[in-house]
């Protein structure tokens with residue numbers, strides 16, 4: 432293992448069935464990867480020989496080869512080593528089993544496998560979803576990717592859940608293409624921020640995904656891959672069983688935790704296949720600081736792009752031109768609630784938010800709901816804006832917005848997610 436942090440220009444010869452793992456940690460660092468010969472892939476996406484792939488600070492990458500290859504890394508990597516022991520063959524077997532179910536679904540014109548990947552934090556759930564989706568799409572499938580991880584998800588920004596039709600393998604550097612995802616606003620970075628709302632949104636997303644799949648035969652036979660949060664104990668476990676029920680899952684892949692595996696085998700109906708897979712030893716544990724940075728980076732990416740830059744607009748909006756709401760009022764004991772209402776109802780209550788400094792640096796979701804008459808909670812969102820300045824004297828706020836003014840005349844939903852625009 433090398434972690435001397437000196438600039439490197441290293442060539443690695445990888446034996447079949449091994450992987451090169453590396454991390455870029457230093458600030459403002461760029462590392463390029465090039466496949467010199469042989470065949471290799473990064474989380475299921477094949478590398479193109481001679482193409483330079485650039486990775487920046489925070490990247491934790493594994494280059495895996497089935498048949499052997501030579502790769503070169505240029506730049507300062509903080510960690511780089513070759514691992515011969517990986518669970519890749521088991522992951523490939525899982526893919527082969529899913530493929531069988533897809534073939535059967537194609538022949539019978541029925542629904543392909545609905546697979547959910549679960550496990551504690553930092554076991555490689557997102558990476559396994561990406562790998563299995565990439566393998567599926569490389570076989571000509573069009574699976575749907577559902578990301579329920581509101582903290583470290585791969586679709587849209589933190590504080591949301593969403594779905595995406597995967598039509599091509601993920602880009603090695605940028606992940607899956609974010610064209611036209613279906614996104615619901617949750618507003619918290621963990622499901623326990625409002626579990627009642629989270630479960631409602633999961634049910635809503637499941638219904639919508641099902642509907643859209645029925646209209647697309649190829650996607651229907653390809654099935655769904657669901658990524659979940661690493662919250663697996665107590666209420667966390669209950670929320671997983673809710674997801675399984677809402678999506679009517681066929682397969683649950685449990686990464687790393689035997690206890691969770693046994694609980695699910697015990698509690699799931701017999702037709703749900705619960706499979707245990709070991710985690711890849713290369714998966715990197717992330718501190719809460721690193722998680723917060725990753726969330727920040729996702730919001731920045733939403734507004735400013737990643738490799739191909741985006742140019743968001745910044746303009747002033749008068750307070751009286753906006754309708755801002757928040758979902759969920761503070762909890763009250765049942766005894767304090769009006770007759771016939773439960774404390775839970777408060778969690779889904781739409782509360783008007785008066786504009787002021789309370790909005791500063793907050794992300795606001797632009798809902799498709801035009802008024803409170805609509806089903807605001809269950810409406811998906813068109814996009815996001817961020818409040819970068821508040822002027823109480825002029826009663827205006829400055830917003831960062833992907834589109835030029837004016838803001839659509841729909842409701843704005845306040846999120847707990849904050850973003851400091853340092854551009």
Ligand SMILES: Nc1ncnc2c1ncn2[C@@H]1O[C@H](COP(=O)(O)OP(=O)(O)OP(=O)(O)O)[C@@H](O)[C@H]1O
Pocket residue numbers: 452453490491492493551552553554555556557558559580583659660661711712713714715716
């Ligand atoms: N084989 C590997 N070698 C090196 N790094 C890896 C490998 N597999 C995954 N990683 C990295 O480890 C980190 C954590 O992986 P991942 O996000 O898949 O875990 P997770 O279980 O989904 O995490 P979370 O608990 O946040 O949902 C990611 O940065 C990923 O790029």
